[in-house]
Amino acid sequence: MSILITGGAGYLGSHCCVSFIERGYDVVVFDNLRNSNPEALRRIEAITGKMPKFEQGDVRDQAALETVLKRHDCDGVIHFAGLKAVGESSQDPLSYYDNNVIGTHRLLSAMSAVGTHRLIFSSSATVYGEPKSLPLTEEHSLNPVNPYGRTKLIVEDMLRDLAASNPAWRVGVLRYFNPVGAHSSGLLGEDPQGVPNNLMPFIAQVAVGRRKQLSVFGGDYPTRDGTGVRDYIHVVDLVEGHLRAYEKLSALGSSENCFSVNLGTGNGYSVLEMIRAFERGANQPIPFEIVARREGDVSEFYADTQKATEFLAWSAERDLDDMCSDTWNWVRKNPGGYKSASD
Numbered sequence: 001m002s003i004l005i006t007g008g009a010g011y012l013g014s015h016c017c018v019s020f021i022e023r024g025y026d027v028v029v030f031d032n033l034r035n036s037n038p039e040a041l042r043r044i045e046a047i048t049g050k051m052p053k054f055e056q057g058d059v060r061d062q063a064a065l066e067t068v069l070k071r072h073d074c075d076g077v078i079h080f081a082g083l084k085a086v087g088e089s090s091q092d093p094l095s096y097y098d099n100n101v102i103g104t105h106r107l108l109s110a111m112s113a114v115g116t117h118r119l120i121f122s123s124s125a126t127v128y129g130e131p132k133s134l135p136l137t138e139e140h141s142l143n144p145v146n147p148y149g150r151t152k153l154i155v156e157d158m159l160r161d162l163a164a165s166n167p168a169w170r171v172g173v174l175r176y177f178n179p180v181g182a183h184s185s186g187l188l189g190e191d192p193q194g195v196p197n198n199l200m201p202f203i204a205q206v207a208v209g210r211r212k213q214l215s216v217f218g219g220d221y222p223t224r225d226g227t228g229v230r231d232y233i234h235v236v237d238l239v240e241g242h243l244r245a246y247e248k249l250s251a252l253g254s255s256e257n258c259f260s261v262n263l264g265t266g267n268g269y270s271v272l273e274m275i276r277a278f279e280r281g282a283n284q285p286i287p288f289e290i291v292a293r294r295e296g297d298v299s300e301f302y303a304d305t306q307k308a309t310e311f312l313a314w315s316a317e318r319d320l321d322d323m324c325s326d327t328w329n330w331v332r333k334n335p336g337g338y339k340s341a342s343d
C-alpha cells in the first residue's frame with residue numbers, strides 16, 4: 001500500500017497526503033518545491049502523526065522517478081505536479097507544455113519501465129471550455145480556451161491512448177471544478193506566491209489585511225447578480241474523491257481501464273455570494289469594487305455530479321460555510337502562509 005504523490009507538498013497534494021495516510025497508505029511525496037514549502041510536510045506529520053517520505057525531484061526526470069518508484073515499491077501514483085496559472089500559461093506556454101505535458105510523459109514512461117500501472121491524474125473543468133450546456137457532464141465537448149487547459153487535454157488524450165494500448169493500465173482522470181478551503185486544523189491550506197490569481201485566496205488575504213480590497217471581475221454577466229458563477233468544492237471533499245477513485249482502479253476491468261469523472265458539488269455560487277459567505281465566516285466586511293471583466297472568463301459553470309455519485313459512490317459533504325470558515329481559520333493562523341513558520 002505504497003503510493004507516490006507527485007506535487008504532494010502543494011495545496012491539493014498536501015491535503016491528499018493526509019487522507020491517504022489516515023487511510024493507512026505509505027505515502028511518498030515527489031516534488032521539486034517550485035511552488036511549495038517543505039513546512040507543509042511537517043504539518044502533515046502534525047495532523048497524522050506520520051511524516052510522508054519525501055523525494056525532492058522533478059517529474060521531467062524519468063530516471064529519478066524510476067529510482068523512486070522502485071525504491072519505495074509504489075503500487076500507484078497520484079499525479080498533481082504541474083503548473084496551474086491560466087494567465088501565466090498564455091505568457092509562457094512552453095513552460096506549461098514542458099512541465100505538464102512532457103512531465104507527465106516522463107512519469108508515464110517511468111511507470112511503464114518499472115511496471116507500475118495505476119494512476120490518478122489531476123485534470124480540470126477548464127478542459128470543457130465555454131459551456132454549451134449546464135450542468136457540465138463528462139460527455140460535454142472538450143475545447144479548452146487557454147494553453148493551461150490545452151496541456152490538461154493533451155495529457156488526458158495521452159492517458160486514454162495509453163490505457164487503450166495496454167490493458168494492464170488503470171487510469172482515473174479527475175476534472176476538478178474550483179477547489180477552495182483548508183484542513184479543519186488550520187495547519188494546511190492554500191499558500192499562493194505573489195498576488196493570488198484565484199478568488200478565494202484573494203478574499204482570504206483581504207480578510208487578513210494583506211490586501212486592501214478585492215476587485216470583482218465583471219458585474220454585467222447574465223447571472224443572478226451579474227457576477228461570475230462557479231462550482232466551489234472543499235479541498236478535503238476533493239481529496240476524499242481521490243481516495244475513492246484510487247480504490248476504484250482495482251475494480252476496473254481491462255477493457256474499461258480508464259475513466260474520467262467531475263469532482264464538484266453541482267452548486268454554483270456567484271462572486272458576491274462568496275464574499276457574503278466569507279464575511280459571515282470571518283465576521284468582518286470584505287471591501288470590494290466591481291471592475292471590468294477578466295479576459296477569458298466565462299459567466300457560469302458548474303458540474304453534473306451524477307457520474308461521481310454513481311460510479312465512485314462519492315459526493316461532496318462540506319458546504320459553502322465550511323469552505324469559508326476553514327479558509328479563514330487557516331489564513332488567520334498563518335497570515336504569511338508557510339513562509340513565516342519555515343524562516
Ligand code: NAD
Nearest residue numbers: 007010011012032033034035036058059081082084122124
Ligand atoms: P500547487 O502549485 O499548490 O501544487 C503543485 C505542486 O507540484 C507544487 O508543490 C509544485 O512545487 C510541484 N511541481 C510543479 N512542477 C513540478 C515538476 N516539474 N516536478 C515536480 N514537482 C512539481 O497546485 P495545486 O492547486 O495543488 O494543484 C495541483 C494539481 O491540480 C495541478 O496539476 C493543477 O493543474 C490541478 N488543478 C488544480 C486546481 C486548483 O484550482 N487548485 C484546479 C484544477 C486542477
Ligand code: WQD
Nearest residue numbers: 086124126178197198199200202215216217228230271297
Ligand atoms: C472565480 C470567479 C472570477 C479573482 C481557475 C482556472 C481553472 C481552475 C480553477 C486550475 C470568476 C472571479 C477571481 C479575483 C474575481 N484551476 N474573480 N476577482 O477562473 O473559475 O478557474 O481556477 O485548473 O482552470 O481557470 O477561478 O478563482 O480565478 O475565479 O472577481 O480577484 O471569481 O472572475 O468569476 P476560475 P478563479
